[in-house]
Amino acid sequence: ESFERFLLLNDISQRSNLLTEKLHGYILDKENSHLKDYRREKLKLIKDQNRLYKVMSTQEVTLTNYKNMIDSFLDEGDATIGAFQQDEINQYSNHFNEVLKINSFLQESTLDL
Amino acid sequence: ESFERFLLLNDISQRSNLLTEKLHGYILDKENSHLKDYRREKLKLIKDQNRLYKVMSTQEVTLTNYKNMIDSFLDEGDATIGAFQQDEINQYSNHFNEVLKINSFLQESTLDL
Amino acid sequence: KYQYHFVMVPEELDNDYWRLVEKGARAAADKYGVQLEYVGPKQANIEDHVKTIEMSAASKVDGIMTQGLSDEQFTPLINRVVEKGIPVITVDTDAANSRREAYIGTDNYYAGYLAGKELIADTKGKANVAIITGTFYANHMQQRVKGFQDAVKEEKGIHIIAVEESEISRVKAAEKATQILKDHPEVTAFFGTSALDGIEIAQMVEKYQKQNQIYIIGFDTLPETIEYIRKGTIKATVVQEPYQMGYGAVTMMIDLINGKKVTPVVHTETRILRLKDLP
Amino acid sequence: KYQYHFVMVPEELDNDYWRLVEKGARAAADKYGVQLEYVGPKQANIEDHVKTIEMSAASKVDGIMTQGLSDEQFTPLINRVVEKGIPVITVDTDAANSRREAYIGTDNYYAGYLAGKELIADTKGKANVAIITGTFYANHMQQRVKGFQDAVKEEKGIHIIAVEESEISRVKAAEKATQILKDHPEVTAFFGTSALDGIEIAQMVEKYQKQNQIYIIGFDTLPETIEYIRKGTIKATVVQEPYQMGYGAVTMMIDLINGKKVTPVVHTETRILRLKDLP
Numbered sequence: 001e002s003f004e005r006f007l008l009l010n011d012i013s014q015r016s017n018l019l020t021e022k023l024h025g026y027i028l029d030k031e032n033s034h035l036k037d038y039r040r041e042k043l044k045l046i047k048d049q050n051r052l053y054k055v056m057s058t059q060e061v062t063l064t065n066y067k068n069m070i071d072s073f074l075d076e077g078d079a080t081i082g083a084f085q086q087d088e089i090n091q092y093s094n095h096f097n098e099v100l101k102i103n104s105f106l107q108e109s110t111l112d113l
Numbered sequence: 114e115s116f117e118r119f120l121l122l123n124d125i126s127q128r129s130n131l132l133t134e135k136l137h138g139y140i141l142d143k144e145n146s147h148l149k150d151y152r153r154e155k156l157k158l159i160k161d162q163n164r165l166y167k168v169m170s171t172q173e174v175t176l177t178n179y180k181n182m183i184d185s186f187l188d189e190g191d192a193t194i195g196a197f198q199q200d201e202i203n204q205y206s207n208h209f210n211e212v213l214k215i216n217s218f219l220q221e222s223t224l225d226l
Numbered sequence: 227k228y229q230y231h232f233v234m235v236p237e238e239l240d241n242d243y244w245r246l247v248e249k250g251a252r253a254a255a256d257k258y259g260v261q262l263e264y265v266g267p268k269q270a271n272i273e274d275h276v277k278t279i280e281m282s283a284a285s286k287v288d289g290i291m292t293q294g295l296s297d298e299q300f301t302p303l304i305n306r307v308v309e310k311g312i313p314v315i316t317v318d319t320d321a322a323n324s325r326r327e328a329y330i331g332t333d334n335y336y337a338g339y340l341a342g343k344e345l346i347a348d349t350k351g352k353a354n355v356a357i358i359t360g361t362f363y364a365n366h367m368q369q370r371v372k373g374f375q376d377a378v379k380e381e382k383g384i385h386i387i388a389v390e391e392s393e394i395s396r397v398k399a400a401e402k403a404t405q406i407l408k409d410h411p412e413v414t415a416f417f418g419t420s421a422l423d424g425i426e427i428a429q430m431v432e433k434y435q436k437q438n439q440i441y442i443i444g445f446d447t448l449p450e451t452i453e454y455i456r457k458g459t460i461k462a463t464v465v466q467e468p469y470q471m472g473y474g475a476v477t478m479m480i481d482l483i484n485g486k487k488v489t490p491v492v493h494t495e496t497r498i499l500r501l502k503d504l505p
Numbered sequence: 506k507y508q509y510h511f512v513m514v515p516e517e518l519d520n521d522y523w524r525l526v527e528k529g530a531r532a533a534a535d536k537y538g539v540q541l542e543y544v545g546p547k548q549a550n551i552e553d554h555v556k557t558i559e560m561s562a563a564s565k566v567d568g569i570m571t572q573g574l575s576d577e578q579f580t581p582l583i584n585r586v587v588e589k590g591i592p593v594i595t596v597d598t599d600a601a602n603s604r605r606e607a608y609i610g611t612d613n614y615y616a617g618y619l620a621g622k623e624l625i626a627d628t629k630g631k632a633n634v635a636i637i638t639g640t641f642y643a644n645h646m647q648q649r650v651k652g653f654q655d656a657v658k659e660e661k662g663i664h665i666i667a668v669e670e671s672e673i674s675r676v677k678a679a680e681k682a683t684q685i686l687k688d689h690p691e692v693t694a695f696f697g698t699s700a701l702d703g704i705e706i707a708q709m710v711e712k713y714q715k716q717n718q719i720y721i722i723g724f725d726t727l728p729e730t731i732e733y734i735r736k737g738t739i740k741a742t743v744v745q746e747p748y749q750m751g752y753g754a755v756t757m758m759i760d761l762i763n764g765k766k767v768t769p770v771v772h773t774e775t776r777i778l779r780l781k782d783l784p
């Protein structure tokens with residue numbers, strides 16, 4: 001979800017700052033403790049980088065679902081009209097109920113994107 | 114950018130509400146003007162749907178760039194250390210400048226994601 | 227990038243048992259290029275479960291794997307989904323009268339029956355039994371209880387004193403166990419029919435220091451259950467194969483989509499596990 | 506999904522001329538499976554331009570297409586990028602001394618020279634000329650002005666009264682044209698060396714109702730320029746082929762990446778267009 005992405009990006013941003021500091025400290029002081037810190041943080045940044053794809057690809061499938069839901073919404077809308085024009089009251093009522101339902105799903109899905 | 118995505122999602126959300134109302138109005142009143150409105154809005158929703166991929170796929174290339182930037186950042190960090198340990202002061206100074214530069218790019222790129 | 231997009235909808239997302247089902251499903255998904263979503267209620271709730279399936283169908287996914295939790299609601303729901311062209315495979319819990327293409331999971335009636343026979347043997351045919359089940363409406367829970375009842379019904383020394391539901395909730399399972407201990411001091415045995423029930427029963431029985439007086443048989447082999455078996459608080463548990471259910475559901479769905487013939491009912495292994503069976 | 510990832514960095518993103526270059530580039534990108542980013546300064550700004558190239562290089566793209574705007578800054582920049590293993594092709598504006606692999610665009614000196622010869626002919630060798638150019642630092646603008654100056658230098662009746670820069674800005678071009686009209690009433694002709702200059706010159710000349718007294722020759726064939734030619738306010742313009750530049754840059758980059766030999770300098774067509782050349 002968006003909040004997980006926000007946190008991950010925030011972690012990466014802070015970690016690259018920290019790495020820069022540690023590196024700077026190392027080349028200024030030539031202290032091995034800075035180099036150790038640098039290397040430790042480097043591993044963490046690599047892990048965060050790997051998580052980027054996982055977190056972000058959740059986003060991609062959510063988008064696909066959302067796009068397909070719009071199709072379903074429009075399909076049910078067309079089916080409502082078709083059934084309505086054929087005076088098939090049970091049919092168009094059912095289809096319109098689907099329209100209402102999928103519309104509510106669309107409203108809700110926006111939150112996940 | 115994030116704002117464009119927000120606006121598009123907002124448009125889709127409102128449009129599907131409007132479509133639902135128009136459809137409801139049509140099956141309640143059997144007025145063709147509602148059907149016309151429905152069909153007009155339907156076309157707009159389809160356009161918005163098509164834009165989803167454009168807006169969202171900008172997001173994907175931005176992610177790839179961001180991920181590769183982290184690699185570049187770490188490459189320059191390692192090059193800084195390597196040159197530093199070889200006492201190649203000009204080299205590690207140049208590489209560290211690259212570290213600083215790419216770190217600022219990373220900070221900035223977060224805003225695009 | 228992915229060939230298929232499947233959705234698995236369990237009754238409860240962050241349930242340790244269902245995480246094993248997911249793990250098996252992901253293993254198959256990764257192997258065969260399936261984009262697998264694992265979505266559902268954070269806590270068992272049938273309305274949310276139904277809605278998640280409906281949203282998945284509206285999202286036009288390639289296949290849905292879910293429990294056939296109740297005939298009343300799930301059979302028409304599954305039928306509607308299949309009518310939209312999306313194949314459904316039931317996992318863990320069958321809705322045998324729906325249009326689901328296949329079921330993979332335990333033979334739940336038989337599993338309950340095995341539990342009943344084990345209790346008879348372990349209690350030498352004399353026990354006042356309280357049963358804590360997941361939910362009263364779920365098909366598989368009904369079948370487990372039924373199987374158990376059928377196994378013990380001819381035993382004159384076995385009396386079923388109470389049957390309560392935990393709603394797939396640790397907290398509720400503990401609460402019901404405690405209530406039974408207070409309201410029915412004559413109870414000498416518990417049967418927990420979902421993965422978490424036996425664990426919470428054991429916890430309460432230990433809390434009131436009755437582990438030497440009360441016999442417990444549980445379900446599944448979560449680490450906590452295994453730990454209680456080592457301690458002796460739980461005497462036996464009914465084994466299921468959630469990982470295989472998940473893995474098999476995905477491979478069966480791939481076969482369905484590719485037009486291959488699929489066995490309609492696949493029972494995963496079930497048996498009783500005791501302390502002596504542990505390494 | 507895409508085989509290649511290229512970046513095109515123009516000096517100004519939403520410039521109508523550069524949108525044509527982008528259009529050509531996208532056509533080739535779509536045809537050959539190239540993920541094409543079109544990024545750069547929203548308004549002409551050399552620091553932003555340099556930074557965009559550097560960010561693209563840090564992003565490890567497969568190829569960068571950009572203007573070689575100035576030798577001083579772009580030659581070392583291009584060299585650093587190529588040193589990181591990313592090929593660079595210059596488009597529209599060359600940095601011939603850099604390690605760019607190829608250039609595709611107008612022969613800018615020659616284009617300026619054609620404009621000078623056209624002005625001589627159209628004014629019968631008598632004109633006081635003001636030049637509005639994009640920027641003084643850009644290589645192609647320098648070459649266009651140089652070519653023009655070389656074409657007119659032997660004409661005793663042609664005097665270059667002023668040379669101003671518009672900074673690739675409509676507003677600034679209009680401002681400079683107005684200033685010249687006020688400060689130099691003796692000016693009888695304008696030469697605009699970037700796509701927007703001629704348009705803004707024409708607008709200001711019309712605003713002060715001098716279109717029958719002032720000769721204008723512009724650059725490029727944006728719709729507004731064509732419109733002004735139909736009206737007669739602009740007498741001629743220098744044609745370029747931005748779409749082909751974009752298309753060619755992408756195909757050349759693909760060839761480079763695939764190890765094919767690429768012609769280092771490809772001049773697109775340039776010629777003069779007048780009213781009589783329009784349909």
Ligand SMILES: O[C@@H]1[C@@H](O)[C@H](O)OC[C@H]1O
Binds near residue numbers: 318394419446
């Ligand atoms: O359905 C599941 C059941 O099989 C298991 O025993 O307990 C947890 C339930 O969710």
Ligand SMILES: O[C@@H]1[C@@H](O)[C@H](O)OC[C@H]1O
Binds near residue numbers: 522597673699700
């Ligand atoms: O470089 C471009 C130039 O070729 C064109 O003539 O005007 C616009 C400029 O950006």
